[in-house]
Amino acid sequence: MLDAAGRGEHSLLIAPTGAGKTLAGFLPTLAALTERPREGLHTLYVSPLKALAVDVQRNLLTPIAQAKLPISVETRTGDTSSDKKARQRQSPPNILLTTPESLALLLSYPQAETMFEGLESLIIDEIHAFATTKRGDQLALAMARLQRLAPGLRRIGLSATIADAMPFQSWLAPDTDPDSVRLVTCPQGAPPKIEILVPEDRIPWAGHNGRWAAAAVMRRIEAARLTIVFVNTRAVAELVFRDLWAENDSALPIGIHHGSLAPEARRKTEAAMAAGRLRAIVATASLDLGIDWGDVDLVIQMGAPKGAARLLQRTGRANHRLDEASHALIVPGNRFEYLEALAAQDAVTANDLDQEPFRPGSLDTLAQFIFARACAGAFMPDDLFEEVRLAAPYAGLTRGQFDAALDVIATGGYALRAYERYRRLTPQADGSLRLTHPRLAALHRLNAGTIVEAVTMNVRFGRRGRALGQVEEWFGSQLRIADTFMFAGQTLEVTGFDGPDIHVKMGRGTPSVPTYVGGRMPLSTNLANRVRGLLNTPERWPEMPPDVAEWLEIQRLRSTLPGLDDLLVETFPRDGRWFMVAYGFAGRPAHQTLGMLLTSRMERAGLMPLGFVASDYMIATWSLAEPTDLKPLFDPEILEDELAEWVAASPFLRRAFRETAIIGGLIERAQPGQHKTGKQLSVSSDLIYEVLRRHQPDHLLLTAAWNDARHKLTDLDRLATMLETAQHKLTHRRLPRVSPLAVPVLLEAGRESVPGASADTAILLEADALAREAMALD
Amino acid sequence: MPLLFSSEHLIPLPCGALHWPARGALLVADLHLEKASHFARRGWPLPPYDSEVTLTRLAAALAHTGATTLIALGDTFHDPQGPARLPSAARNLLAQIASRAKILWITGNHDDAAAATLHGTAHPELVLGPLTLRHEADPADPAPELSGHFHPKVIIRHRGRAISRRCFALSPTKLILPAYGSLAGGLDITDPALAAAAPGGLIALVPEAGQLLRFPVVAQAA
Structure with missing residues (x-):
C-alpha cells in the first residue's frame, strides 16, 4: 500500500x-x-x-x-x-x-x-x-x-x-x-468449514427461516464460545430470537441486532458482544459487514444463503484469524433450501463465487445529484455533463438522458411543468442554472438519499421514554391500545399513540410480529445450476436426509425431475382451477416476470388466469381453463408491448416508481417540520405515475423505474435464457394431481393476483348466476 | 340492458352514467372536477389531468347514447372555486359538451352552483316525469328518486378473488349512481350509511359484458 x-x-x-x-x-x-x-x-x-x-x-x-x-x-x-x-x-x-x-x-x-x-x-x-x-x-x-x-x-x-x-x-x-x-x-486464509444442520433427518416442506430447528441450534450455541445467528429478514430475527430463548434452558445471554432497532440499542448490543458478555447474537445483514465484534467462533445461517459469496462473507464473521478455518452451519428452511445449502457448500469448497452484475447508473440518482449540485451553487450544464460522465456507472450516459434528468429537476418534466413547485432551476444570462429559491436547498437536504424505506413509526418505552426502534407505518397503524407485538426481542404492549410515536410497556400473551418490506436476495445463477446438478445426480441422494431423498424419488416416479438444461412444466387440476408449474431455477425476480408474462398470454389465449406465485426455483400459475398448448405461452419472442403494458399496469412498476419519484425529487418524503404518512406517499406517487404513463410515457423517472424493474424485479436476462431453453427442451407432464416438487411453491407466501379482465368478468357473471340460482322460486 | 324503475326504462352504462332513452337524457353523478388541483393547492401535488380524463369519458358517453340532455346529480366540481382552475383542454371539452347537449346541474354539497358559471343551469332538485332527481337521497321521501353523493362500489369475493367495481345502488324506490369522476373514491355498498339513505334492501347493479349483473347486499350493522 x-x-x-x-x-x-x-x-x-x-x-x-x-x-x-x-x-x-x-x-x-x-x-x-x-x-x-x-x-x-x-x-x-x-x-x-x-x-x-x-x-x-x-x-x-x-x-x-x-x-x-x-x-x-x-x-x-x-x-x-x-x-x-x-x-x-x-x-x-x-x-x-x-x-x-x-x-x-x-x-x-x-x-x-x-x-x-x-x-x-x-x-x-x-x-x-x-x-x-x-x-x-x-x-x-x-x-x-x-x-x-x-x-x-x-x-x-x-x-x-x-x-x-x-x-x-x-x-x-x-x-x-x-x-x-x-x-x-492478500493471500487467502484457511478454507472455511461449512456444515448443514439437519436434526433428526427431517426437513419441512415450506418455510424459509429454519425456525423448526431451534432446539438443535441452541445446543450448538451452548457448545460454542460466541455465535452469530444470521437470518434473512428482520421479522425472522424477532421470531428466531424468541424460539431460541424458548430453548435456552441454561439462560445463556443472547442478543438481537437488526436495522430497525434504535442506534443506541444496537451500540449497546455490539459493545456487549465485544466485551464477551454475550454467547450468541441473532442478526440480519446489519452485521454482515466490516466490524470485528469479539471472538466469534461459530456462524449459523438460518435459511438458504442464496449465494456463495454472501455465505463466505458471513462465514468470515467467525474467527478473524487468517490461519484458522472459520466454522459455519447452514439450517435449511425447506427441502429446496437443503439442496441449495448443499450447492453452496460445494461452491465455497470449489471457491466458485458469484458476483452481482454491473449495470448503467440509475437516472433517478443522477437527477438527485443534479439537484444537490444546484444547491451548492449555479452551474453550467455542459460542465456538469462532462463531470458526470467521469463516474464509471455514467460513462455511457447520453446527452439526451442527461438533459432529461436536468429537465426533471428544472421543471418536473413537461407533464408536470404546470406546477410552480416543480420549477426548481432558473436559467441565468450566462447559460448557467441556479436554484429558483434558497428554501429548495433545505427541502433537498431533508429528502436526499438513495435508500427509500417504508415510512416508519417510533416505538418508545413508556411516556416520553427511550426509543427502542421503528416499525413500518402500515404495521404500526393497525395496532390498537392493549395490542401486543414482538420487538427488540421483547413482547410489548401498546399503551398509547402520539403522532409518529407508539408508546409501549412490557406485555405478555401471543404477540404479532412486525414485518418489513425488504428485498429478498434472489438465488444466484451459479447456485441454481449446482442445484440442478444435484437433482440429476442420484448418486448423491443417499447423502441427503431420507425425506429429501424420498421426495426426489417419488417426484421421479410420479412426474419427472427437472433436467440439467431443460424446462419442466407440470399441469394439474386442483380446487376447481388449473395449476401450471414451471421449474425455471432462475431466481424469484425472473419467475415473477415470467408469471406476469404467462398470465398475460393466458389472458389473450382465453385461459382466464387468476394469479401466480413465484419462488427462487419455480413459478406456479392458476387459471379457470386448462393450459394445453404450452409452447406459445413460453415463446421467447417477448413483444415489447406485451411485457411493458403488463408491467406498467402491475404493482411492480408502481412500487419501483415510488422509489424513483422519491429519489428523483418528484415527491418529498418530508416537508420541514412535518412527515408524510406512507399512505399519502403512495397515493400521490400512484396518481403521478398514472398521469405520466398517459401523458409523458418517456418521462425520465418512468424510464428509471422501468430500468429498476428490469434489473431488480424482473431480471429479464435470466428470463430470456429460460424461455430460450423452453423452446428447445420443454418437458410437459400433465398430472392428475399435484406433484411432490410443486408443493413448496404452492405453500409460498406472496401470491400475486392477476388483474385479468376476462377472469374478472367470468367470476362476476358466475357470482351473479349463483345469486340468481339461489334466489329462484321454481 | 334496461332496468325497469318506476315504470321507466333506464340503462346503467359500464362507464357509470345512466341513460334514460325516453327523455333523451344522460345522467351522471359526482364528477368531482378539479379534485387534483384542489389537493395541489393544499400542498399535495396531484397531477392536473383528472378533469380532462373525466370529461373525455363523458363526451364519449354522450356521443355513444346520442343523448341531448345532460343531467349531473351534484358535486360536479370538488370545491366551489373549481371552475376558475379548470385547465383549457378540459374547458374546451366542456364547451363541446354544452354545444351538443342541454346541461342541468343539480347542486351538491361540495360545489353548490359553481358549474353553472360555465354552462347550463343550476337546480337544487328536479322532477322529471315520475322521478325526483337530487344530490343526496332523502330517506323520508317515498317518491321514486335518482341521486348520487355516496359513490357506491361493490366488492365481490368469489373463487379466491376480490373484485371491486363502482356500482349502481338500487332500493325499492331509489337508484343511487356511482361517482363518475376519475379521481372520486368509492364507498362499499354494505356501509350502513347507504342502507340508511336508501332503506328497504339494496341491490348492487354492475353493467358487465352486455348484461346487468345484480348482487343482493347484506348490509353491515350500523
Whole structure:
C-alpha cells in the first residue's frame, strides 16, 4: 500500500476479512500527516455503515493518541449533531469518516469547494457492497465531483474477496480505466468449514427461516464460545430470537441486532458482544459487514444463503484469524433450501463465487445529484455533463438522458411543468442554472438519499421514554391500545399513540410480529445450476436426509425431475382451477416476470388466469381453463408491448416508481417540520405515475423505474435464457394431481393476483348466476 | 340492458352514467372536477389531468347514447372555486359538451352552483316525469328518486378473488349512481350509511359484458 501511495497511484486492496485491510488503507495518510502535519481535510473515508465509521474512528484514535500524532479524526453521519456538522464545514478535521449519504449532503453546500480543495486521499471501504447499487451510483457521482474539486485526489478501494477484480478497478478509476488502479491482493486464509444442520433427518416442506430447528441450534450455541445467528429478514430475527430463548434452558445471554432497532440499542448490543458478555447474537445483514465484534467462533445461517459469496462473507464473521478455518452451519428452511445449502457448500469448497452484475447508473440518482449540485451553487450544464460522465456507472450516459434528468429537476418534466413547485432551476444570462429559491436547498437536504424505506413509526418505552426502534407505518397503524407485538426481542404492549410515536410497556400473551418490506436476495445463477446438478445426480441422494431423498424419488416416479438444461412444466387440476408449474431455477425476480408474462398470454389465449406465485426455483400459475398448448405461452419472442403494458399496469412498476419519484425529487418524503404518512406517499406517487404513463410515457423517472424493474424485479436476462431453453427442451407432464416438487411453491407466501379482465368478468357473471340460482322460486 | 324503475326504462352504462332513452337524457353523478388541483393547492401535488380524463369519458358517453340532455346529480366540481382552475383542454371539452347537449346541474354539497358559471343551469332538485332527481337521497321521501353523493362500489369475493367495481345502488324506490369522476373514491355498498339513505334492501347493479349483473347486499350493522 505504501508503495502504491508513494507513487501516487490509485489502488484497490482485496483481502479476506481479518487481514486488517482498513488500517492498511489509512497507512499512507498517517505516514504523510506525521511527516508533514497540516490543517484541513486530507483524507476522506466512506463506509457503507455508520457503525463502521465509528469503529474505524476508534481504531485510528488509539494509535494516534499513543504516538501523540498531530492528526484529527472525526465522523460525520446521520447521527452527527447539526452544530458539529456546521463546524466541520468551517474547519474540517484531517481525516473525516462518513457514509455516501452524508458525503452527498456535504457536497450540496456552497462551502464544499473550499472544504475539499486540499483533499489528497479518498478511501472507499467495502467497495463490493456499493458498486452495483444506487448507493454506489451516488458515491461514484460524488467521487467525480471530488476529483473535480481536488484534481490530485488519490483513490483507494478496500474489498473483501471478490471473483473478478477488473470491473471494480474500473469503477474506482477516475477515468474508468482499470489499468490506472493498482491491484493489491492478500493471500487467502484457511478454507472455511461449512456444515448443514439437519436434526433428526427431517426437513419441512415450506418455510424459509429454519425456525423448526431451534432446539438443535441452541445446543450448538451452548457448545460454542460466541455465535452469530444470521437470518434473512428482520421479522425472522424477532421470531428466531424468541424460539431460541424458548430453548435456552441454561439462560445463556443472547442478543438481537437488526436495522430497525434504535442506534443506541444496537451500540449497546455490539459493545456487549465485544466485551464477551454475550454467547450468541441473532442478526440480519446489519452485521454482515466490516466490524470485528469479539471472538466469534461459530456462524449459523438460518435459511438458504442464496449465494456463495454472501455465505463466505458471513462465514468470515467467525474467527478473524487468517490461519484458522472459520466454522459455519447452514439450517435449511425447506427441502429446496437443503439442496441449495448443499450447492453452496460445494461452491465455497470449489471457491466458485458469484458476483452481482454491473449495470448503467440509475437516472433517478443522477437527477438527485443534479439537484444537490444546484444547491451548492449555479452551474453550467455542459460542465456538469462532462463531470458526470467521469463516474464509471455514467460513462455511457447520453446527452439526451442527461438533459432529461436536468429537465426533471428544472421543471418536473413537461407533464408536470404546470406546477410552480416543480420549477426548481432558473436559467441565468450566462447559460448557467441556479436554484429558483434558497428554501429548495433545505427541502433537498431533508429528502436526499438513495435508500427509500417504508415510512416508519417510533416505538418508545413508556411516556416520553427511550426509543427502542421503528416499525413500518402500515404495521404500526393497525395496532390498537392493549395490542401486543414482538420487538427488540421483547413482547410489548401498546399503551398509547402520539403522532409518529407508539408508546409501549412490557406485555405478555401471543404477540404479532412486525414485518418489513425488504428485498429478498434472489438465488444466484451459479447456485441454481449446482442445484440442478444435484437433482440429476442420484448418486448423491443417499447423502441427503431420507425425506429429501424420498421426495426426489417419488417426484421421479410420479412426474419427472427437472433436467440439467431443460424446462419442466407440470399441469394439474386442483380446487376447481388449473395449476401450471414451471421449474425455471432462475431466481424469484425472473419467475415473477415470467408469471406476469404467462398470465398475460393466458389472458389473450382465453385461459382466464387468476394469479401466480413465484419462488427462487419455480413459478406456479392458476387459471379457470386448462393450459394445453404450452409452447406459445413460453415463446421467447417477448413483444415489447406485451411485457411493458403488463408491467406498467402491475404493482411492480408502481412500487419501483415510488422509489424513483422519491429519489428523483418528484415527491418529498418530508416537508420541514412535518412527515408524510406512507399512505399519502403512495397515493400521490400512484396518481403521478398514472398521469405520466398517459401523458409523458418517456418521462425520465418512468424510464428509471422501468430500468429498476428490469434489473431488480424482473431480471429479464435470466428470463430470456429460460424461455430460450423452453423452446428447445420443454418437458410437459400433465398430472392428475399435484406433484411432490410443486408443493413448496404452492405453500409460498406472496401470491400475486392477476388483474385479468376476462377472469374478472367470468367470476362476476358466475357470482351473479349463483345469486340468481339461489334466489329462484321454481 | 334496461332496468325497469318506476315504470321507466333506464340503462346503467359500464362507464357509470345512466341513460334514460325516453327523455333523451344522460345522467351522471359526482364528477368531482378539479379534485387534483384542489389537493395541489393544499400542498399535495396531484397531477392536473383528472378533469380532462373525466370529461373525455363523458363526451364519449354522450356521443355513444346520442343523448341531448345532460343531467349531473351534484358535486360536479370538488370545491366551489373549481371552475376558475379548470385547465383549457378540459374547458374546451366542456364547451363541446354544452354545444351538443342541454346541461342541468343539480347542486351538491361540495360545489353548490359553481358549474353553472360555465354552462347550463343550476337546480337544487328536479322532477322529471315520475322521478325526483337530487344530490343526496332523502330517506323520508317515498317518491321514486335518482341521486348520487355516496359513490357506491361493490366488492365481490368469489373463487379466491376480490373484485371491486363502482356500482349502481338500487332500493325499492331509489337508484343511487356511482361517482363518475376519475379521481372520486368509492364507498362499499354494505356501509350502513347507504342502507340508511336508501332503506328497504339494496341491490348492487354492475353493467358487465352486455348484461346487468345484480348482487343482493347484506348490509353491515350500523
